[in-house]
Amino acid sequence: MRKTEQDILQVASVALRKAALNEDAKHFILQNDKLYKMLKRAANRYIAGETIQETVPFIKKLNDSGFLVTTDFMGESVRNETEANEATNEFIKFARVVESENLNSSISLDLSHIGLLVSEDLAVRNLKSICAAVQDCRQEVILSMEGTDRTDSIIGIYEEVLKEHANLGITLQAYLHRTKKDMDKLLKLSGSIRLVKGAYDTPLSTSIPRGDRLDEVYLEYVAQLLEANHKCSIASHHTKIQDEAIKMIHQYSATNYVLERLLGIGNEELQVYNEKGYTCRIYVVYGREWYLYLCNRWAEYPLNLFRGLSDIMEI
Numbered sequence: 001m002r003k004t005e006q007d008i009l010q011v012a013s014v015a016l017r018k019a020a021l022n023e024d025a026k027h028f029i030l031q032n033d034k035l036y037k038m039l040k041r042a043a044n045r046y047i048a049g050e051t052i053q054e055t056v057p058f059i060k061k062l063n064d065s066g067f068l069v070t071t072d073f074m075g076e077s078v079r080n081e082t083e084a085n086e087a088t089n090e091f092i093k094f095a096r097v098v099e100s101e102n103l104n105s106s107i108s109l110d111l112s113h114i115g116l117l118v119s120e121d122l123a124v125r126n127l128k129s130i131c132a133a134v135q136d137c138r139q140e141v142i143l144s145m146e147g148t149d150r151t152d153s154i155i156g157i158y159e160e161v162l163k164e165h166a167n168l169g170i171t172l173q174a175y176l177h178r179t180k181k182d183m184d185k186l187l188k189l190s191g192s193i194r195l196v197k198g199a200y201d202t203p204l205s206t207s208i209p210r211g212d213r214l215d216e217v218y219l220e221y222v223a224q225l226l227e228a229n230h231k232c233s234i235a236s237h238h239t240k241i242q243d244e245a246i247k248m249i250h251q252y253s254a255t256n257y258v259l260e261r262l263l264g265i266g267n268e269e270l271q272v273y274n275e276k277g278y279t280c281r282i283y284v285v286y287g288r289e290w291y292l293y294l295c296n297r298w299a300e301y302p303l304n305l306f307r308g309l310s311d312i313m314e315i
Contacts, residue, residue, distance in 0.1 A: 055286040069105040074287035075113040084115035088126040099137035131165035173198035192231035226254040235260040
């Protein structure tokens with residue numbers, strides 16, 4: 001690919017990531033029924049539905065195919081206690097359904113969905129309630145990582161709640177320069193670590209740009225996790241990354257891992273890994289607040305916008 005084409009895709013990716021964080025745009029779409037229904041046709045490729053009832057059949061089908069699942073009720077940047085508590089109740093309701101339906105699905109969530117931007121005390125209280133409910137169905141809660149302005153708070157809350165709830169895990173973003181120190185610290189704790197490359201637009205002073213160097217750094221972190229046999233999720237859609245990770249799984253005789261991908265992205269390839277006996281998990285999302293999620297999926301490969309347009313136009 002010519003450099004000019006790469007530059008165009010990079011500009012498009014940055015623009016889409018910035019659009020994803022535009023809360024005014026999200027609220028406009030949620031309030032405009034016609035626009036919501038139109039864009040949801042594109043979002044349907046990546047989401048299980050809007051409700052628990054729509055999502056359960058997806059999880060059952062994946063479990064029957066041998067996949068583990070983690071499920072996220074989409075939402076972020078909640079700025080009032082009422083909405084944070086409502087989201088918390090939804091996660092607890094989902095945990096009860098997991099137990100009653102005998103599903104295999106952990107819970108993934110953004111702390112800002114359950115109150116982080118209101119107060120850390122509210123986020124801690126709600127997270128503890130969710131962890132307690134999820135413990136009853138023998139699953140775990142995995143904290144997603146958000147913008148860099150929230151990283152310290154997320155790690156601090158994780159460390160605090162992990163003392164009471166062993167079924168808690170956290171996500172680390174390989175592209176941040178600070179992750180080396182964070183990884184060294186969190187490897188000493190018992191909670192699981194999900195490793196992602198990182199999806200947020202950040203300055204070069206804080207992060208490594210996408211490319212070969214980031215791939216190398218990501219795999220260095222994978223090696224740390226697997227050598228320690230620390231409970232971890234290798235979350236990547238990059239075939240090269242997962243192939244190298246599989247080599248290291250054998251090298252270190254690691255057993256405490258999962259290979260993870262998002263619903264709707266490279267799941268056929270993950271099925272091949274699954275059939276070969278590797279532990280695989282699919283990240284499932286549901287809810288109405290899919291705007292940020294859709295923009296980030298397009299930002300990963302902006303030419304997917306054309307696939308989205310095709311989905312929108314399909315009758």
